[in-house]
Amino acid sequence: xxxxxxxxxxxxxxxxxxxxxxxxxxxxxxxxxxxVWGDRHFIFDAGTGIRGLGVEIMAGSPxxxxxxxxxxxxxxxxxxxxxxxxxxxxxxPRFRLNIWGQEKRDVMLESVLSxxxxxxxxxxxxxxxxxxxxVHPISADTIxxxxxxxxxxxxxxxxxxxxxxxxxxxxxxxxxxxLVYATDNELNCQFDAEGNPLPGSEIGKAYLEFIRGADLLxxxxxxxxxxxxxxxxxxxxxxxxxxxxxxxxxxKHLAVYHxxxxxxxxxxxxxxxxxIKRYKEATPPMEILWAREGLTLQL
Amino acid sequence: xxxxxxxxxxxxxxxxxxxxxxxxxxxxxAYLDITYPxxxxxxxxxxxxxxxxxxxxxxxxxxxYSNVSRHHAKIYSAGEEFVVEDTGSTNGTYVNxxxxxxxxxxxxxxxxxxxxxxxxxxxxxxMQ
Numbered sequence: 489x490x491x492x493x494x495x496x497x498x499x500x501x502x503x504x505x506x507x508x509x510x511x512x513x514x515x516x517x518x519x520x521x522x523x524v525w526g527d528r529h530f531i532f533d534a535g536t537g538i539r540g541l542g543v544e545i546m547a548g549s550p551x552x553x554x555x556x557x558x559x560x561x562x563x564x565x566x567x568x569x570x571x572x573x574x575x576x577x578x579x580x581p582r583f584r585l586n587i588w589g590q591e592k593r594d595v596m597l598e599s600v601l602s603x604x605x606x607x608x609x610x611x612x613x614x615x616x617x618x619x620x621x622x623v624h625p626i627s628a629d630t631i632x633x634x635x636x637x638x639x640x641x642x643x644x645x646x647x648x649x650x651x652x653x654x655x656x657x658x659x660x661x662x663x664x665x666x667l668v669y670a671t672d673n674e675l676n677c678q679f680d681a682e683g684n685p686l687p688g689s690e691i692g693k694a695y696l697e698f699i700r701g702a703d704l705l706x707x708x709x710x711x712x713x714x715x716x717x718x719x720x721x722x723x724x725x726x727x728x729x730x731x732x733x734x735x736x737x738x739x740k741h742l743a744v745y746h747x748x749x750x751x752x753x754x755x756x757x758x759x760x761x762x763x764i765k766r767y768k769e770a771t772p773p774m775e776i777l778w779a780r781e782g783l784t785l786q787l
Numbered sequence: 788x789x790x791x792x793x794x795x796x797x798x799x800x801x802x803x804x805x806x807x808x809x810x811x812x813x814x815x816x817a818y819l820d821i822t823y824p825x826x827x828x829x830x831x832x833x834x835x836x837x838x839x840x841x842x843x844x845x846x847x848x849x850x851x852y853s854n855v856s857r858h859h860a861k862i863y864s865a866g867e868e869f870v871v872e873d874t875g876s877t878n879g880t881y882v883n884x885x886x887x888x889x890x891x892x893x894x895x896x897x898x899x900x901x902x903x904x905x906x907x908x909x910x911x912x913x914m915q
Contacts, residue, residue, distance in 0.1 A: 494888055513893040764884065775885075782868070782891025783882075 491663040493525040494786050495704065499537020500779040502671075502710050502724065502746035503567055513753040515781025518567035519671060519746060521706060523660065528640040529557045530660060532669040532706075537781065538571035545583075546576045554584050554620065558639055561589035562671055563655040564600045572601065573610050577619060584620040586639075590656050591625035598623045631656060634694075647698040649673035650691055651723035659698060665787050668699050671708040671746045675725040675733060676716060683732035700737045703787050706779065707734070709744035712759065731763055735774050741787075742767075745779045817869045817892070817909040819862070824852065824902040831905075837863035840900060854878050854901040862892070869909065871898055 499517035507516040518535030529545065531538065549555040557577060562568055577583040589597045601623070602614035626646055629635075636645035647657040650673055657670035678692035679685055685692030699705050709731070710724035727744055734742045744763075747756060760778040767774040817833040831838070831848065838847045841858040850859070856876040863870055872889040873880040881899040882890045890896075898905040 496889075777885045782870075783885075783887060784889035785886070786888040 491665065492786055493523050493660070493662075493665065493667065494784055495667070495706075496522045496524075496541075496784040497537075497743075497745075497779045497781055498522060498541045499533075499535040499571070500745055500747055500781055501535075501567075501749060502708070503749050505536045505567075505570075506749045510752040510754075513780060514747055514751075514756050514778060517781060518570065519562075520571060521669060521745075521779075523667065525640075525642055525660070525662065528642070529555075530639070530642065531557065531559045532658065533562055533568040533671070534559060534570070534572040534575060535567050536571045536574075539574040542574065542576040542578075546580070549577075549582060551582065553582075555582060556584050556586070556640065558586045558588065560644075560658050560669070561587065561597075562649075562657070562669070563590065563651065563653060564597070565653065565672070568672070569601065569604060573605055573612065578617045578621070579619065581618050581620070584622070585617075586622050586624055588624045588626060588639075588644075590631070590654060591627055592654070597625045626656065645698075647694060648691060649695070650675070650677050652721070655723070657695070657698060659702075666702045667787065668702045668705045668707070670695075670699065670705065672723055673708050673725055674721070674723045675729050676720070679729060679733060681729070683729065683736045696733065696737055699734065699739060702737070702739045704741045704743060704785070705734055705739045706743045706745050708746040710746050710748045715748070727759065727763060731767060731774075731776060735767060735770060738772075739774060741785075742774060742776045743779045743785075744776060747778075811913050813911045814914055815867060815869075815909055816912050817862075817864075817907065819848075819898070820906040820908065821848070822904045823850075833862055833864070833869060835864055837861050850901055850903045852901045852903070855903075859900055862898075865891075868892070869907070871907075876900075 499520035500515045501518050505516055505518050517537035519533040520535045520537030520541060521532040522541050523530040578585055591597055605614040631646045631648050634645060636643050643661045645659045649655045649657055655672040657668060660667045678689045685696060707730055708725050709727040711719060711726045713726050713728055716726045756778055763776050767776050819831045821829045821831055840846055840848045840860045842851055842855040843857045858874050859876040860871060860873050860880045869892045870889060871892055879886040883897050892907045894908055896907045898907060
């Protein structure tokens with residue numbers, strides 16, 4: 489297994505898909521990131537971006553034997569699961585699909601996923617999926633105690649975040665490389681303006697440690713400071729606070745993710761240039777990039 | 788009264804737009820507006836064959852500089868889009884300042900290989 493993962497953004501938009509000319513550069517598909525580590529797929533979220541990823545996986549996988557895919561769901565809001573019924577490998581017996589996600593207190597993860605394939609919403613039921621499908625609920629205890637699991641030789645750990653209905657972050661580690669996927673998280677309710685956890689904020693303190701020293705942090709930076717004032721409690725973070733916290737935690741590369749549907753390419757170009765410059769000149773410098781569909785990075 | 792009498796001799800042909808465009812197909816073509824480290828400029832059209840970029844003469848585009856790998860990157864069409872991919876270079880391929888392994892290109896993307904800069908653009912061309 490290669491020690492250098494490849495990370496591809498298949499969907500970078502938050503809340504709802506926003507196709508069109510004004511979002512062509514950064515992309516209109518909702519949340520989906522694929523990490524290829526060796527010959528294994530670690531997919532984060534199944535927003536509409538997972539459809540295109542599925543097409544590529546189908547074309548590139550061997551026709552004999554089973555290809556193993558791990559899909560990690562931060563939570564089950566629409567923009568993170570809506571592409572699942574269009575993910576072609578889920579229908580093919582050539583694949584084993586492991587779905588990892590948080591078990592809610594009173595709702596089974598599997599029932600949430602099958603619910604969106606109910607005939608009221610979609611013509612094909614979940615029972616028709618022909619892959620070798622396994623749902624792995626992540627218990628509240630596993631998250632709270634920061635237990636980790638080994639998935640195909642990669643250590644995966646979890647962190648609770650601040651989002652209506654809940655959301656979890658994932659950290660992948662292998663051979664000293666650390667990658668964190670943390671979207672749908674209102675850091676503004678857990679940190680002060682300087683990027684320090686608020687007194688009594690267990691989530692804030694734990695988050696800071698969770699992302700510490702990450703080679704790549706992919707994180708929700710949906711709002712500007714001005715926009716956030718009217719969106720408190722909606723479960724998303726400002727770019728300014730996200731970047732301050734990431735810098736404080738010694739993150740090497742920050743990918744701002746989950747772009748607001750109202751943010752056009754030109755808006756994001758302007759916004760990003762300000763922060764890229766600011767953190768390039770910081771001590772120590774930190775590289776910030778704005779996630780865009782079709783971009784592949786190698787750590 | 789026009790100062791350019793030759794331009795006034797225009798006539799309307801009784802032919803529909805559909806008929807004019809019959810048999811005409813469109814294709815997307817891409818251009819690289821290259822600026823070399825010494826300031827020289829070159830406009831390179833990206834055809835359907837991949838553009839291989841590197842330090843040695845066997846590349847489509849040769850950048851003969853020590854900070855460029857022998858075979859550094861390639862740009863190719865993938866369906867309706869064009870992609871730049873680093874082919875294992877030492878010093879990296881950058882798009883808008885970010886070191887990439889691969890990236891689907893969009894209008895006005897700035898690709899940097901060593902000290903050579905390329906601005907990517909694309910447009911549709913009519914073909915018979």
